[in-house]
Amino acid sequence: DTAVSQTPKYLVTQMGNDKSIKCEQNLGHDTMYWYKQDSKKFLKIMFSYNNKELIINETVPNRFSPKSPDKAHLNLHINSLELGDSAVYFCASSQVTSSLGTDTQYFGPGTRLTVL
């Protein structure tokens, strides 16, 4: 199936641990994103990469580090997890390559992170 996929779907961990979430898209898109959706359901952009280059870097603690080994993958590594990091993290991708362009973003199924 052509899609945006994420692993794991659920992640439960202790405060202070380091964890990674993986994202892959086989849509042939050039741009990938990470979003955080908190308990109040606000969906907020964290990062975007275009062809392995960082484009958007919102005000996110530097404990969060995205890594894009190739344009089909964008992983999110989180160090020293805190209680407030508990949320659903969505990966997305789109075709747009120009900073002036707009294209539909397609979302992965989400990873529900719970920090205890």
Added chain:
Amino acid sequence: GQNIDQPTEMTATEGAIVQINCTYQTSGFNGLFWYQQHAGEAPTFLSYNVLDGLEEKGRFSSFLSRSKGYSYLLLKELQMKDSASYLCAVSAAGNKLTFGGGTRVLVKP
């Protein structure tokens, strides 16, 4: 900065019509998206408006007025499966999407 407002919740009856309003104030504008999100699932694309006017797609229509900073999503012939959250999002430079808080629509029989 970006500010996007939409109602928190709406209730409607199966077969009826519901209109979800979205107002925005943004420093850049490359278009407005509507997404549907069922509980525990990913947002899925519904519509995109960049020019003023109405875009119709089956039972769903979306309207945009750039001068008023206003959009609405119209859901006709409501079905039970339309119970979901509807997210309004404005696109700015770098294809950066800023989302509103979402409107939870509950369809009752």
